[in-house]
Amino acid sequence: MDMERPLTRDLVLIGGGHTHALVLRMWGMDPLAGARVTLINPGPTSPYTGMLPGYVAGHYTREQLDIDLVRLARFAGARIVFDKAAGIDAAGKLVHLEGRAPIRYDIASLDIGVTADLPSLAGFAEHAHSVKPLGPFAxxxxxxxxxxxxRAACVVIGGGVAGAEIALAMAHRLQAAGRAGVTVTLLEAGTEILPAAGKRTRRILASALSRYGVRVVTGVNVSRISEGAVELADGQTFASDFAVSTAGARAYPWLASTGLALTQGFVDVGKDLRTSTDPDIFAVGDCAHLTHAPRPKAGVFAVREAPALFHNLKAALSGQSLRGYAPQSDYLKLISAGEKSAVAEKHSVTLSGRWLWSLKDRIDSDFMARLSNLPAMTPAPAPAVRALDDEAVGREEMLCGGCGSKVGRDVLAEALAGRRPAMRADTLAGVGDDAAVLQSGGRLQVISTDHLRAFTQDPYLLAQIAAVHALGDVWAMGAAPQAALLSITLPRMSERMQAATLSEIVAAVSRVLGEAGADLVGGHTSVGEELSVGLTVTGLLDRPAIGLAGARPGDALVLTKPIGTGVILAAEMRGLARGSDVVSALSSMQRPLAAASRLLAPTAHAMTDVTGFGLAGHLMNILEASGVVARLSLADVPVLHGAESLSAQRVRSSIWQANARLGARVSRPASALGDLLYDPQTAGGLLAAVPAANVPALLAEFHTAGEPIFLIGEILEGAPRINAD
Incomplete structure (x- = not known):
């Protein structure tokens, strides 16, 4: 993102459909200065329609099926918001979401697809699935x-092309796997299946269904779906262990409340893909109705719309002329036939055979390659002459966000070595522990401060994690959060974007603080080169503070969150991390430590939160303060999915090298897992030394509370060091 120019316009892409995925790729190649792009999608991936039958049949893996929206968003310099849209306020230019504060837009675009669910059918929600949206079905x-x-009894509701494809794919997969009792039933309300297909196409697919033993029943209406059965209106019942609807495409109901013009629930758009009602809202893909050239719901039109949408979004944001989109009158339909064979139909000509599967596979694979093999962007040339750098080794890594951008543990210790002792009698503990402990009237109060350099383009998500991260010091002392001051640095942007961004940040922080029982009481804002969010937090104690000192030989070491956030965030910056792994890491970072602190505080001898210095660094803080040794069982240290494989690829967060200087006092295997001991964490878990006798009861309490806890080692006598095996 070009920060030399202020941000002035917000583009919000609602839905991660095929058109928006291609637009993100194009945006990364040719961005518009001054525009901030936001993608809203429920998850980190978007399955590709063309490969779904092949996935069901077992020809593709889930990873091959999914478009990784996290990597595309990073490539485009966009933020991605993992949520579902619930409404649009066109007057206020707000997109309302199911799980967080609204997001403001200047220009918005809808690409949310359709659903094939049957909400009025009794038992459908509890006992059946819709083929669309594709992700939940897959x-x-x-x-x-x-x-x-x-047994494996499957029922497919809807005898169109999609229903026949899915039925054939299911039969192939189950029979190839040798599943016993395989039955696949295809139900169609009309008098014949495949009503939109040509006669020859219908004959070929009907023959394939017969060959696979798929039972085809026409002229029937489903009246109820119960556990293990699909019931028809005429009284027939079919065994069903897995029921799916492919019966048509239905628009999402919330679109009806937007005030946009609709045709059968789908958003009306003109030649330029703008909605007929609002020139600042576009719609593409299956959720749109092309008023100038109505077409069936097919992925090929979504793909072909991408160049026109990309051009028109940039034009609308910059005051330029828009252009029209003219869909082709017909298109090549390639229909999977269970095995690696396909049927092709275009202009009333039908062909079939294995060679057509190869053609379809090549087309689909080429499309996915466009969205996964992203071009490397050329970095700015290095200066011809620069100052000498005695510490160049290890500085090759990109500067990470979050706690990957902290200064090293030894650098910080050196800077604080000459500090003067506390002068005030009511300062009971100061620098050196997780938080300062103050005497306030008749109570003990803790105070700490922390801030995060942005590792995500999403201010709301960053603020949530920053609040959890800052409160970690309070929870680590066994205190109850009390109040917080918020410190924000915004990148240069227009005043209305400042207001919208600040609103998101305040809403996120207030939510976390409110759930923790604390108040947001003020703060400070400034403008700088990049976004950062920090908090100064206070907490109250009803018992002596739990510090770093106090661990005793015989204590057990427990940890409440997996490690690996640093390597995953570093990999995400480089476009190397899988989107699902990034979401898992972000979810871990968002989880507060209130319940864990409450359960650990009564018995913990020493406790800290694991953040920028990594598990090894923060454990060493306890060992040095307590004068003891730790033995870690590496196999028992919890690790986020994807972190170990990224560590094996030598992906490093920018503070990793500084953290690894502890190596002389850490005995560990030379392995990817061992390297993760130095991985900096953001909003990591609590690390506590607890009496070994209390562990069984503690584990039971955590289990009852639904909180994770991991027994990872023990405390022994000796000079401070870590032995990991």
Whole structure:
């Protein structure tokens, strides 16, 4: 993102459909200065429609099926918000979300797809699945395949092309896996299946269905779906362990409340893909109705719309002329036939065979390659002459955000070595522990401060994690959060964007503080080169503070969150991390430590939160303060999914090298897992030394509370060092 120019316009892409995915790629190649891009999508990936039947049949893995929106967003310099849109306030230019504060837009674009669910059908929500949206269906199918069962009875509702494809794919997958009792039933309300297909196409697919033993039942209406059965209006019942609807495309109901002009629930758009009602809102893909050239719901149109949408979004944001989109009158339909064979239809010509599967596979694979093999952007040339750098080794890594951008533990210790002792009698503990402890009237109060350099383009998410991260010091002392001051640095942007961004940050911080029982009581704002969020927090104690000193030989070491956030965030900056792993790390960072602190505080001899110095660095703080040794069981140290494999690729956060200087006092295997001991954490878990006798009861209490806890080692006698095996 070009920070020399202020941000002045917000572009919000609602939905991670195929058109928006391609627009993100194009934006990364040719961004518009001054525009901030936001993508809203429920998850980190978007399955590709063309490969879904192949995935169901077992020809593709889930990773091959999914478009990684996190990598695309990073490439485009966009923020990605993991949530579902719930409404649009066109007058206020706000997108309302299900789980967080609204997001303001100047220009918005809808690409949310459709659904094939049957909300009025009794039992559908509890016992069946919709083929669209694709992500939940793909996940449900995988869960079904992994479930041990004496039979495999599947029912597909809807005998169109999609229904026939899915039925054939299911039959192929189950029969190839040798599943016992395989039955696949295809139900169609009309008098014949595949009503939109040509006669030859219909004949070929009907033959394939017969060959796979798929039972085809036409002229029927489903009346109820119960556990293990699909019931018809005429009284027939079909066994069903997995039921799915492919019966048509239905628009999402919330679109009806937007005030946009709709046709059968789909958003009306003109030639320029702008909605008929509001020139600042565009719509593409299956959720849109092309008023100038109505077309069936097909992925090919979504793909072809991308160049026009990209051009028109930039034009609308910059005051330039828009251009029209003219869809083709017909398109090549490639229909999977269970095995690696396909049927092709265009202009009333139908062909079939294995060679057509190869053609379809090549087309689909080429499309996915465009969205996964992103071009490397050329970095700015290095200066011809620069000052000498005696510490150049290890500085090759990109400067990370979060706690990966902290100064090293030894640098900080050296800077604080000459500090003067506390002068005030009511300062009971100061520099050196997680938080200062003050005497305030008849109570003990703790105070600490922390801030994060942005590692995400999403201010709301960054603020949530910054609040959890700052409160970690309070929770680590066993205190109850009391109040906080908020410090924000915003990048240069227009005043209305400042207001919207500050609103998101304050809403996120207030939410975290409110759940923790604390108040936001003020703060400070400034403008700088990049976004950062920090908090000064206070807490109250009803018992003596839990510090770093106090660990005793015989204590057990427990940890309440997995490690690996540093390597995952560093990899995400480089476009190397899988989106699902990034979301897992972000979810871990957002989880507060209030319940864990409450359960650990009564018995912990020493406690700290694991942040920038990594597990090894923060454990060493306890060992040095307590004069003891730690033995770690590496196999028992919890690690976020994807972190170990990234560590094996030598991905490092920028503070890793400084953290690893502890190596002389850390005995560990030379392995990717061992390297993660130095990985800096953001909003990490609590690390506590607790009496070994209390561990069984403690584990039970955590389990009852639904909180994770991991027994990772023990405290021994000796000079401070870490032995990890």
């Amino acid at each position: 996940g449900a199918w995988q869960d079904f395949l992994e479930r041990p069962a004496p």
